[in-house]
Amino acid sequence: MLLLIDSYDSFTYNLRSLVEEATGETVLVIHNDQVPQHELQSYLGLFKGVIIGPGPGNPSVDGDVGVIPWLFTQDIPLLGICLGFQSLCLSQGCAIEELGDVKHGQVYKVTHNGDPLLDGIDESFESVRYHSLHVADPLADSLEKLAYTTEPDGTEVIMAVKHKTKPWYGVQYHPESICSTFGSTLVSNFLSLAGKYNESRSRTVYEDPGSVEMLLRKINIEPLLTPKLDKPLKLHQKLIPTSSSPVTICDLLFQRGKEFMLLNSASSPGNWSIIGLPSKASLRITHSTESNDKVSLQQHGESWEEDISSIWSFLSDTMSSHIVPKTSQFPFIGGFLGLFSYEEGHFVQLEKLPRVTSSSNVPDTKLVFIEECILMNNSTGETFITSLNSAEHIQEIEELLNFPTQATHLDEIHAEYINKPDKANYLSNFNKCQQLLRSGDSYELCLTVPTEIGIPANIHPWEIYKVLTVKNPSPYSAYFNFDDCVLLSSSPERFLSWDNETCELRPIKGTVKKTVDMTYERAKSILNTPKELGENLMIVDLIRHDLYQLLKKVSVTKLMSVEEYSTVYQLVSVIQGHFKGSAYSGIDILSQSLPPGSMTGAPKKRSVEILQELEVLRRGLYSGVCGYWSIENNADWSVIIRSMFHYKDDLKNTRDTNLWKIGAGGAITVLSDPEGEWEEMLTKLDSVLRIFQ
Incomplete structure (x- = not known):
């Protein structure tokens, strides 16, 4: 099972569907302020990893990110997307700046260096950008650049990073968009890397139906209609x-x-x-x-x-x-x-x-x-x-x-x-x-x-x-x-x-x-x-x-x-x-x-x-x-x-x-x-x- 942190975005459930279809894993979605930090601590052992999804706002604003900064104090595999990517980089001391030319709903070529996170993905592939902020060069010493895109003026913008010693990864682009390519490959690779890390650290992911049920009560939407179909139609x-x-x-x-x-x-x-x-x-x-x-x-x-x-x-x-x-x-x-x-x-x-x-x-x-x-x-x-x-x-x-x-x-x-x-x-x-x-x-x-x-x-x-x-x-x-x-x-x-x-x-x-x-x-x-x-x-x-x-x-x-x-x-x-x-x-x-x-x-x-x-x-x-x-x-x-x-x-x-x-x-x-x-x-x-x- 994977946990997906939603920062009140309008693309989150596209991401959940992408991950579930690509990996076969169940994905639980919670808002970034829905479960208190101390309570979330007790649930982390249920999950093979956490995906920190996109959302509006700025990673430096507490009200925009909720519990997300706290996750970077935990020993668990993380994949940050857009706001999640920026939050990862900010946690390591990177500067987050406004783009000179904002990209919302624009398809761009992304080029990567062959890291295992991007294994099986064309060296240059198309994906959709939804961001007005970006992670500025130079990166923090703890991070490694994995991919970039090039603006029309020749400027390179960082599109993916990983932490050099921790199981933390991030991409700036939106792999879940209808016009993005290789999104399934990306999330499958993350799950594989998460599994290897958990095994290497003997990090046991436990199954606790009672804990899962308590989480589901917080997030489930109950069906509205219970029709009584025994009534015959008299038309x-x-x-x-x-x-x-x-x-x-x-x-x-x-x-x-x-x-x-x-x-x-x-x-x-x-x-x-x-x-x-x-x-x-x-x-x-x-x-x-x-x-x-x-x-x-x-x-x-x-x-x-x-x-x-x-x-x-x-x-x-x-x-x-x-x-x-x-x-x-x-x-x-x-x-x-x-x-x-x-x-x-x-x-x-x-x-x-x-x-x-x-x-x-x-x-x-x-x-x-x-x-x-x-x-x-x-x-x-x-x-x-x-x-x-x-x-x-x-x-x-x-x-x-x-x-x-x-x-x-x-x-x-x-x-x-x-x-x-x-x-x-x-x-x-x-x-x-x-x-x-x-x-x-x-x-x-x-x-x-x-x-x-x-x-x-x-x-x-x-x-x-x-x-x-x-x-x-x-x-x-x-x-x-x-x-x-x-x-x-x-x-x-x-x-x-x-x-x-x-x-x-x-x-x-x-x-x-x-x-x-x-x-x-x-x-x-x-x-x-x-x-x-x-x-x-x-x-x-x-x-x-x-x-x-x-x-x-x-x-x-x-x-x-x-x-x-x-x-x-x-x-x-x-x-x-x-x-x-x-x-x-x-x-x-x-x-x-x-x-x-x-x-x-x-x-x-x-x-x-x-x-x-x-x-x-x-x-x-x-x-x-x-x-x-x-x-x-x-x-x-x-x-x-x-x-x-x-x-x-x-x-x-x-x-x-x-x-x-x-x-x-x-x-x-x-x-x-x-x-x-x-x-x-x-x-x-x-x-x-x-x-x-």
């Missing part, structure tokens, strides 16, 4: 003859005064559109992080509150009695439709958020349990009505649709005011991001800014949505009109989909605006640059980490591919996790991976904290996710971007005007240009603002 369905679009059908429902929720796959790669039809009998769930231990419920005209341990355990317990085996052809036959805000995710320091600008608690989770819906297959043109209750309900819905109508929409929406982001403030925050990237606190920061729009109160949200879906059709378009908030989405980005076998994430990083002279090939050449590829690579590695935290098998089926949308070209990757042999399910992945990494940066924890300090305001629904979770345990959630949202109790609403918000932003890296990032942010913002033009 009523009917194929109805219609050529109407989802918007046309919803327009008819709107005219008839019928409540609906729409997930509208208005362009490729979406295949299905889902129209959920809530009723008074539908369970409605509201959760606010302002009252984190309470959930508000509505059903049959009654409202009440319940105490909860977490919104995720509550939702899983609620869904467990509804889950049935997958037998239908549909993506959704009933279950939850709704959204989660950015603040519902991990690492947001709620106590540091400013006072809310609403007369009631801001909703962070809004879900409704749907039992009747209209499903439209955009590939075949087929439309179905389904019900979990009775065939009579299907007949009632069909009768409702048997009225001739044609969807109409305004050409544009009138706005009383549009308050766009302040450029000077944005550039100031951009510069602060650059300082934090260079100091090692983050590799990438998704800096965002809100735009406020005043829309006449007499314009119904449905009328706004109809214009939006015409002006900016998207694969993850959505219309949610709840009692306290409204979301109108034209998102191009899937966050997470799942069924019982696999889950899939499709992060987007890298955007080029479509113009008359912007061809696919030209966009491809712009997006295939170190800056854009580095942004996407970092998020791919982050998502792999999020999945590997719970799953053993993760695959990247598309890596940094250019996709075309109605208004932009974007750089997209596809990452899949596999549930076979795992006790976890999709809801575990969702609960552990929010907020979306593409909207935070990496490492996620430190990046979320930094962005909160810079942006000051709640992001709210922007940067959250919306979608569905069907009772057949398949789900699809998109990132809430290219979207408008409105809180009905917002204090800035007036009798005549409602405040709506649009968020926009982009990933800031050390290669980012301030004017370029400002323009990219405006491109994303304009994809929604075009409804006012």
Whole structure:
């Protein structure tokens, strides 16, 4: 067994997976401040060696490294990676300095001297660098340089060292990255060297199931969902003859005064559109992080509150009695439709958020349990009505649709005011991001800014949505009109989909605006640059980490591919996790991976904290996710971007005007240009603002 020390990095579980697959060893992961030093002392005998992983910050800052310096007083084999490598060198008296040219997500050639740690690795091999600090020459007398890389100006940067008398090794590069080579060979060599050292010193590694169990209690994540699969599926369905679009059908429902929720796959790669039809009998769930231990419920005209341990355990317990085996052809036959805000995710320091600008608690989770819906297959043109209750309900819905109508929409929406982001403030925050990237606190920061729009109160949200879906059709378009908030989405980005076998994430990083002279090939050449590829690579590695935290098998089926949308070209990757042999399910992945990494940066924890300090305001629904979770345990959630949202109790609403918000932003890296990032942010913002033009 090996111990892996995690310094709150977003690549740690990629490293654990790499080591376990390469060596067959079990790897236990703990945070660098999770187990007190005196307690960790008693556990070291369980491990053949310790891997000190990467992380944000500086090895000289106590709060960044926790127990790591203490490990260099122990007689145990150690392998330090990035921050761990720098900590090893610092412990021996080396100077740690800022790089002149920071490398985050960059692939470089590494050359080594043939030491046993690097046995079987090409003399010159490619690996990914994520570091703004480096170990300066000359090395301490106790250390030997094993490998280096060469900067464009010819400067050599140390990439690997070992201690001359102790079993301590370190590499600056990231062997666990998707674009690194020979990572498996490196960790296998370390384990071999550790074994030889332990044998030479008669260092016995003991097996103590009780001690292991105590450690596991500190670090285990318990599965959320325990479905009762003995419940038979009673699904009523009917194929109805219609050529109407989802918007046309919803327009008819709107005219008839019928409540609906729409997930509208208005362009490729979406295949299905889902129209959920809530009723008074539908369970409605509201959760606010302002009252984190309470959930508000509505059903049959009654409202009440319940105490909860977490919104995720509550939702899983609620869904467990509804889950049935997958037998239908549909993506959704009933279950939850709704959204989660950015603040519902991990690492947001709620106590540091400013006072809310609403007369009631801001909703962070809004879900409704749907039992009747209209499903439209955009590939075949087929439309179905389904019900979990009775065939009579299907007949009632069909009768409702048997009225001739044609969807109409305004050409544009009138706005009383549009308050766009302040450029000077944005550039100031951009510069602060650059300082934090260079100091090692983050590799990438998704800096965002809100735009406020005043829309006449007499314009119904449905009328706004109809214009939006015409002006900016998207694969993850959505219309949610709840009692306290409204979301109108034209998102191009899937966050997470799942069924019982696999889950899939499709992060987007890298955007080029479509113009008359912007061809696919030209966009491809712009997006295939170190800056854009580095942004996407970092998020791919982050998502792999999020999945590997719970799953053993993760695959990247598309890596940094250019996709075309109605208004932009974007750089997209596809990452899949596999549930076979795992006790976890999709809801575990969702609960552990929010907020979306593409909207935070990496490492996620430190990046979320930094962005909160810079942006000051709640992001709210922007940067959250919306979608569905069907009772057949398949789900699809998109990132809430290219979207408008409105809180009905917002204090800035007036009798005549409602405040709506649009968020926009982009990933800031050390290669980012301030004017370029400002323009990219405006491109994303304009994809929604075009409804006012």
